[in-house]
Amino acid sequence: MDKLLNSSWFVKIIAFLLALMMYTIVTMETQEEAANRSIFSKMYTESETIQDVEITPYFDEKQYVLTDLPSSVDITLTGSSRLITKATKVDKEVEAYIDLTNEDPGNKRVKVNVRGLPEGVKAKVKPEYVDVILHKKVTKEMPVNVDLKNTRKLPEGYTAGDVEFSPKSVKVTGPEGMINQISFITGFVDVGDADEPIRTKVPLRAYNQQGDLIDVQVSPETAEVSVPIKKPKKTVPISIRTSGELEEGLSIASITSDPNEITLTGTTTSLDKYDSFKEISIDLSKIKKDTTLTVDVPVPDGIESVSVKEVSVSIDVEDEEVTRTFEDVPLTLLGTTDEKKATILDPEDGAVDVTVKGKKSTLDLLQKSDLEGILDVSQLEEGTHEVKIDWKNPADIDLTDTVQEASVEIQTETSSQ
Template sequence: MDKLLNSNWFVKVIAFFLALLLAMGVSMETEEDNANKLLWTMSSKKSETLNDISIVPYFDQQNYVLTDMPASVDVKLSGPASLITKTTKVDRAFEVYIDLTKQKAGSKKVKVQIRNLPKGLKASVEPTYVDVTLHKKITKEVPVNIDLKNIRKLPSGYSPGETEFSPRTVKLTGAEEMINDISFITGFVDVGKATETIETSVPLKAYNSQGEVVDVAINPETAKVKVPINKPKKNVSVSVKQKGELPEGLRLNGISVKPGDVSLTGPQSLLDEIDEIHAMEIDLSKVTEDTSYEAELIIPEGVKVSADRVTVEVDVEETEVSRTFKEIPLTIEGLAEGQEADILNPGSGFTDITVTGKKEVLDQLEASDLQAILDVSSLEDGEHAIKIAWKKPAGVLLEDPMLEATVSLTSETSTSETSGTEDTNKNNESTSQQLKERID
């Protein structure tokens, strides 16, 4: 025995078993304490009040509408603390409700009930009864209105156009008394400070005759709305600038513009500065006849115009022009045989003449087309004032022409006179030659 006690390994074994026994004793004591604590907890009871618990109503929702029901009640739970904690913090399976499934329309006082509580818990509800009203449910189709807000806050010169919206009617579902009390369905669009077309969706609400919102179901609940915003507008005339002069022979009767005025839109401050719009200028020097053409408008920056082009019509007519022809020869016709003529006035035997007519006619006119005829037929010898007969093309007018000339007529009476006549003829031939050279 002494040997065993003196052995190291024997001592170690004994120490191990002693430690094991000590540990088992401590463990048993801890488990016992825990069991005692659990038993105490399970056996302890308490109560807890839950405030504002929602009430779930059960009724025939297809045919009735429920009103006047309180939103919530208070529920007092009594029982083991662990069950209360489990019910309120973990499961949350209980339900507070009222049962109206077999009730008809009218005012009711119904009991508030609770279910799905675990065994061991008791509950009381405050208030125990609630007053509610069941209404007969109806559906009615009514028209929709869209009202515009803050029209006065639109920028200067801007105004709302005709409002477009859809749908035009909606279906209302709710208590018969409420539906019958509804005066209008309205959505509101705020147009304040708008400068462009507004396209939006707005919620619809039902209002009674006092302007109070009525809580009914609206289908659809929103309307799509389009509100055109009219910008400041101003009508101004269109003018055409001109440069150059019409060619000779043309006269300007007028220039017309179609359309004669256009509509401008833009900021009011810009419109106030514009009194007319100009079309691209026309060069009259290139106009040879009545002309119609399209002209672009010169549009000021920052404004819009109802048309960017106009039709310009230039109305012209031909006018008479004048031409002066120099040294038109006076031609003598109707001399008798042996008779000679001498033009005394004008002594040169020529005259100047100014003619008028259409330019295209006068451009083709030559001096040889104008003839001044002195008819001496049946006149006796001597000096005579003879009316000049002018021959000219059609369409040509004479301006202040020479009307008569003085001519001396002589006839042969003797040989000497014949000789003299021959000399005269020679002189006439010389004069005729001079006339011809001048004409040429």
């Protein structure tokens, strides 16, 4: 035994066997630990799908507009439950994005990338690729219009006035092709059932010639709008009423007003009662001559307002025509000579009652002596004749009903001998 222990070969063999045994033991322990780790990993690794994750596009927004981008994707995360919980519930930094920063305009198929994940978590995107269009951005200034909706639904008699709005123009920004399709920029105001003026803000939208909405950016997005709502109105003639009486001898020649019409505002039912406006009255007992008065216009019950607050009323008066009789007005013979005599047979006594007609002011100044009936016999021969009476009277006096002829007998000196 001592010889074996003193032998170098024996010691080398023993050392080799010991080393081999140690290697085997270590190798067996490593494989067992690896197996244990694999089992542990399988026990604590899971998957979770985040649905409807919005896609964030990155591109030069000053020069381009992106269209046709899907609104979202689904992302399936794989990793330990702890890390997945950290990503979805704690950090909340998971982002789906596409990168077009170095792309030119046109149709693109780009990969959807994911970032914001903790180390050790893998992500799978569905769909993995999306198709988009990168357009050249165009901005154009265009006029604005505001249209009214449901005007037929306004209350009876109500109407919408001229619309006032601001701004009058806006800037529209979007893909060049879409901008070229825009026909008009319009906002809409619903006036149905409105009985008071409308002041509101309305969104402004772009439309093509067919009236289809075009999805572009409008700036500003809204317009301030004012719509006057006009209440029922009716225009009727003014009819002046009178009270009291003119003094004796005067009569009304005319009564006129300026204006001669008035516009009433109120409900349809109240307006239906008016064919003329008879709410203005004049006291004739105070009128002595042609007069012009300024009269306040009352607002009748049931009427909300009138178009004028006062009117000018002109009253023109004239003398009344009266009749007066002057008795025994003598007739005057004209054309008699010493050789030619004339006798009035009828009317007896050579005088008639004269009835005159005219304005009272004129007749008040008329005297009996102002009336003269002349019988011209200068051309008559001997005998009895019916002679027309030539009445000499002041102007503006009517003698129509007065005797117009007289019976005259002519005698000559020869016949008397």
